[in-house]
Amino acid sequence: MPRVREFDTDTAVDRAVETFWKHGYDGTGMQDLCAAMDLHSGSIYAAFGDKRGLYLAAMDRYIDTVSRDAIARISGAPSGLDGIRAYFDHLVDAIVDGKRRWGCLITNAVAELAQRDPEIATKIAVHLSRVDTAFQAALARAQAEGALAKGVGPEKSTYLLCVLQGLNVLAKTQPPRPVLEAIVDTALAGLER
Amino acid sequence: MPRVREFDTDTAVDRAVETFWKHGYDGTGMQDLCAAMDLHSGSIYAAFGDKRGLYLAAMDRYIDTVSRDAIARISGAPSGLDGIRAYFDHLVDAIVDGKRRWGCLITNAVAELAQRDPEIATKIAVHLSRVDTAFQAALARAQAEGALAKGVGPEKSTYLLCVLQGLNVLAKTQPPRPVLEAIVDTALAGLER
DNA sequence: CGTTTTCTTGATTATATGTTCAATAATAAC
DNA sequence: GTTATTATTGAACATATAATCAAGAAAACG
Numbered sequence: 001m002p003r004v005r006e007f008d009t010d011t012a013v014d015r016a017v018e019t020f021w022k023h024g025y026d027g028t029g030m031q032d033l034c035a036a037m038d039l040h041s042g043s044i045y046a047a048f049g050d051k052r053g054l055y056l057a058a059m060d061r062y063i064d065t066v067s068r069d070a071i072a073r074i075s076g077a078p079s080g081l082d083g084i085r086a087y088f089d090h091l092v093d094a095i096v097d098g099k100r101r102w103g104c105l106i107t108n109a110v111a112e113l114a115q116r117d118p119e120i121a122t123k124i125a126v127h128l129s130r131v132d133t134a135f136q137a138a139l140a141r142a143q144a145e146g147a148l149a150k151g152v153g154p155e156k157s158t159y160l161l162c163v164l165q166g167l168n169v170l171a172k173t174q175p176p177r178p179v180l181e182a183i184v185d186t187a188l189a190g191l192e193r
Numbered sequence: 194m195p196r197v198r199e200f201d202t203d204t205a206v207d208r209a210v211e212t213f214w215k216h217g218y219d220g221t222g223m224q225d226l227c228a229a230m231d232l233h234s235g236s237i238y239a240a241f242g243d244k245r246g247l248y249l250a251a252m253d254r255y256i257d258t259v260s261r262d263a264i265a266r267i268s269g270a271p272s273g274l275d276g277i278r279a280y281f282d283h284l285v286d287a288i289v290d291g292k293r294r295w296g297c298l299i300t301n302a303v304a305e306l307a308q309r310d311p312e313i314a315t316k317i318a319v320h321l322s323r324v325d326t327a328f329q330a331a332l333a334r335a336q337a338e339g340a341l342a343k344g345v346g347p348e349k350s351t352y353l354l355c356v357l358q359g360l361n362v363l364a365k366t367q368p369p370r371p372v373l374e375a376i377v378d379t380a381l382a383g384l385e386r
Numbered sequence: 387c388g389t390t391t392t393c394t395t396g397a398t399t400a401t402a403t404g405t406t407c408a409a410t411a412a413t414a415a416c
Numbered sequence: 417g418t419t420a421t422t423a424t425t426g427a428a429c430a431t432a433t434a435a436t437c438a439a440g441a442a443a444a445c446g
Binding site for chain 3: 003004006039041042046
Binding site: 002003041051 | 433434
């Protein structure tokens with residue numbers, strides 16, 4: 001019997017993702033969100049509870065789309081090392097002229113919110129551990145393929161996670177592509193046989 | 194003829210540094226600053242103009258104290274590689290049970306403010322390039338000492354900068370010491386002869 | 387068609403924010 | 417001691433913020 005919702009939740013949240021991504025949590029006001037989502041505050045509050053609820057939804061959406069696609073590149077490569085390299089190459093592309101110009105929503109969330117909102121901290125931890133797991137699997141595969149240096153194994157995943165976070169931070173300083181490529185090359189060269 | 198200022202500027206700014214460091218720019222209100230600095234808003238505005246002016250002063254102070262000390266460890270070591278290692282070891286200590294638990298004020302500023310405040314972005318760039326220069330010098334020295342692997346030279350400084358930023362992000366997720374130590378070991382192992 | 391239920395609208399509210407300012411207090415020079 | 421100058425105080429201000437809500441609109445069902 002009810003009136004049906006006029007807007008599509010996913011596309012609305014996608015807009016919210018972009019806005020939070022670009023300006024951070026405190027940096028974006030309800031006004032910005034209304035403008036970006038093309039919705040009135042009432043609708044947003046009806047659908048998501050409050051600003052924080054919308055942010056939580058945006059994190060989920062980000063992880064389910066942007067991040068999932070990125071992670072998929074790791075396992076969808078012909079070899080373990082190729083997967084890792086594909087992941088970082090794509091990241092570099094996105095930093096140079098894609099959405100990753102604003103870093104990574106999750107990395108930004110770590111910096112801004114991890115220490116004041118336990119629920120967000122948990123979501124972050126889950127996501128990071130998912131990336132970590134993907135790196136682990138790729139490293140194990142690469143190891144089995146004999147592509148890694150002696151003493152290098154799946155346990156180096158956190159190191160890759162660290163490099164990833166570093167790249168996401170540097171992204172915000174608009175570095176030229178060769179700089180990013182050199183960093184990735186160096187980071188991976190240390191692992192290769 | 195004037196009445197003399199009652200509070201010491203440096204110690205007041207030190208308190209501001211801590212507060213901004215912990216809670217970010219948007220995350221700390223004038224109330225917090227008044228409480229932390231034990232000053233009334235009027236005094237703060239008289240001395241620093243506005244909240245942003247105080248933040249700028251805090252960045253300068255941070256760079257002049259915390260960051261300067263850290264950088265000094267690089268050049269004040271018996272060898273180039275020792276300097277780099279000392280720098281990261283100290284960082285790990287500070288992350289585990291020191292102030293770096295809240296990351297790095299500059300790294301946090303990159304994430305939160307670099308893309309919306311050009312003056313802050315400039316200050317950040319100056320600082321990062323200072324760290325980069327220190328890494329470069331240490332790498333050159335290590336190279337001259339024959340401590341680096343073939344093909345590794347001063348140009349790897351940005352790579353170290355990236356790892357540094359990554360560690361500062363991970364710091365906010367409260368990682369256990371061995372994890373941090375493993376990351377540093379891996380990062381440096383890739384450069385060593 | 388009428389009713390019910392839900393969504394949308396956008397003005398309104400309460401609050402918190404950064405900021406100002408007039409009054410007061412303290413110092414240094416004459 | 418008087419005066420000139422500056423610091424401190426803390427209430428007050430303007431603004432922006434997140435959040436609410438009553439009125440109107442739209443759909444589904446009987």
